[in-house]
Amino acid sequence: MSEPNTVDEGVAQPKTPLVKEIPPKGADLSEWYQAVCYKAELVSLAPVRGCVVLRPYGFALWERLVAALDERFKATGHENAYFPLLIPEHLLLKEQEHVEGFSPEVAWVTHGGNERLSERLAIRPTSEVIIGPMYADWIRSYRDLPILINQWVNVVRWEKRTRPFLRTTEFLWQEGHTAHASEPEAREEVVRMLDIYREVAQDIAAVPVYTGEKSSSERFAGATHTFSIEALMPDGRALQSGTSHELGQNFARAYDIKFAAEDQSLQYVWTTSWGMSWRMLGALIMVHGDDRGLRMPPKMAPIEAVVVPIVKAGDDRVIHAARDLLAQLKGSGLRVRLDERDLRPGNKFADWEMRGVPIRVELGANDIAAGVATLVRRDKAKGEAGGKVTVALADVASRMTALLEEIQTNMFAQASEFLRTHTIAAGDTAEFFHLLRERAGMIDIPWCGRAQCEAFVKVETSATTRNLRPLDGAATCLACGEPATVRAYFAQSY
């Protein structure tokens, strides 16, 4: 933790660029991504290096993810709590691997009010080291176990580059921290939480993922085992979207978290931690978006449908019918908005397409005369079969509910097809290296599990293992030729 007196590249960062039109997604994913994040008003760049503002539409999206996770955490017996933002330096230094992993990323508070502090305070990059001493305080006997706690908080990790949701100095996440009486219980917890991440990613965000253990070099600093969910982005890069860690007794030893077992012996607890951040939203945006902007899977959509009245000046009947329809849809528990802005319908269409609202309801004077409305699906391309349906006004709510299910299923199927066709079992070593350099997707090989082998692949291709799963039968590592011990997905990653 030396303090070279260098000056950073400046705290300020450029203003959010004004995006007139987003570039095609296929041309440059990164440019498309940033443009759509700003244009759809998910985020703005903040006047603080590396930080973004989550705007109301972006925050509403985050609230959907929070609700889906929080409900599942509580259903599995977890409770929320809140631990301090600031961590005295001496606490951070107690777990050696952990401090080595995190200290290069820590923001330090050195002054409070007008006083210089006698000890620096770290802004939490993660909270194991402030939670450890509390658990040591709270846990006396096996009767106090398990402790199953989660917190929803902001964390800070000093970053050089900013990419909305994917990499920011400050980000929002949840971190679960549990303590158990035995190693098998802790392992069960880690698996349970990984499965919740998989379920929320796939069934709610419609983002297919691979689950598995991380290699030792990709493990969380201080963990004995790290498991992850890994999604594949359209540019062939993987995005780690949630992690679940067995911490063994490492933190229990460092923070002296002991309990009296049923047999009266004094033992160290077994701890776990697990986290998902707003990064998951980045995966959702990249996986589902298209040249017209975002596409929201219905279960994550802050707005499931928008009603756009097609109005001729002076004709109030359409507005009244649209308001009636809005009330009907809200009454059915749907998240719906009516767009009464003084804009042309075409501009409104483009606006809501950019925001990815799953269904647009068009309602004009002729529709009302015929007693119908037109429902337009955002998940279908323009002109694609089934993209537009005309529905009797009385049936819009029930039809919409069915359509939202269909859209959710269709978006997951599309994303799954992409993952399937971009998961490639390499045939030989040359092909393996070639596919990685081409960034062809998740490259699946029997692997030796050795850190040196992984380091070599990284130097050659910038790819790393994403996660691992058991090997069936004997095989040779396709990267190096040593005996294989696992199967691994390799990919370049965010």
Added chain:
Amino acid sequence: MSEPNTVDEGVAQPKTPLVKEIPPKGADLSEWYQAVCYKAELVSLAPVRGCVVLRPYGFALWERLVAALDERFKATGHENAYFPLLIPEHLLLKEQEHVEGFSPEVAWVTHGGNERLSERLAIRPTSEVIIGPMYADWIRSYRDLPILINQWVNVVRWEKRTRPFLRTTEFLWQEGHTAHASEPEAREEVVRMLDIYREVAQDIAAVPVYTGEKSSSERFAGATHTFSIEALMPDGRALQSGTSHELGQNFARAYDIKFAAEDQSLQYVWTTSWGMSWRMLGALIMVHGDDRGLRMPPKMAPIEAVVVPIVKAGDDRVIHAARDLLAQLKGSGLRVRLDERDLRPGNKFADWEMRGVPIRVELGANDIAAGVATLVRRDKAKGEAGGKVTVALADVASRMTALLEEIQTNMFAQASEFLRTHTIAAGDTAEFFHLLRERAGMIDIPWCGRAQCEAFVKVETSATTRNLRPLDGAATCLACGEPATVRAYFAQSY
């Protein structure tokens, strides 16, 4: 913002004291308060100066308050967003009054990773100065107004003393920030949000409050008008529990937030901000608690009722009946828990009384034989009429729902009676000073409104104005004899 090189009194703070029994509330409110906060497991002291950990039961209480407020914010058209934790120093310096008010309380980040920053970053003590530049970026025309945004965040204000919920270095709160096209609209917003605070305090937390404007010396730094809700604690001190500020065009000028009006003229917006923190929980604890611990108003209670089976060893029928009852109550949407711990019933009773659970359901073998359960109200003293009722098992849910309403009403009535009897219109100047020195409650006088007068009263009695309301008719200031301009509540305060 000088930096004397003094050393603070040490970052570490004592461990949470182990509380065996809480002292009587009447003997020393402050000792009772801290003891009950620890004993009921609302909070623990953290190993960081001035900070507490919000434990699961405390956080569940906070979640109830968050839900009550958030629902009302959304129903009045507000959306949530998230702005950065860290604020570059130059932004803080733009609004002069504001910086003078807050800079003595700011925690400063000076290093990120291993680098010294070229500009210090403040941890937000409140967010006007980071939100201002964003609004300047987002607002172009009257069509963009109003902007109605809230955020739920942690803030840091450097404090010397720690009192759970009432005064901590870091605390959780919400801060609303709105921008409007005209002063009357901004004023309407400020009144609307103050009224939501009053409603949540009174109708949800069962804490009666006085609403009114703050005096100029008690105003938020940078505001043109500050309004507050003020509750009265059992020791005769007032607790400011929520504030709503008209910021005029002060921040609009400082951060250049302009809009093109309908008549094409370029104008500064009118902004407001308003906040309620976990301090409201401190009011709830002090107002309602008794010698047996917390008393939770039902609408805030994380657990509305606890079922305690009175079991003889080997008799499973009671446990089974208790589980059936639990299912019945949960099915009715009640927040209920079954206590199956291996403890004596008396210990369980004391435990849930300490936590303030509004209703305890006792169920023994005789009850089951008779087809009844006993409901015990936490709001009544031991032996008080109506404190225990025997109810047919099939009717427990409906009876409980009615009882919870009664308890809510009764607790608000009790607290209102205390406020009423401790609000005293002083008869003359001598009595006024005497009552304040005695800490007799909210002392109500016609007041001149002059800062010098308020300062004199403060020097003499340590009391200040809490809030003000219009005066009817001519009167003389009871503090100084000058002509009165308002009526004011004076009290010592937290």
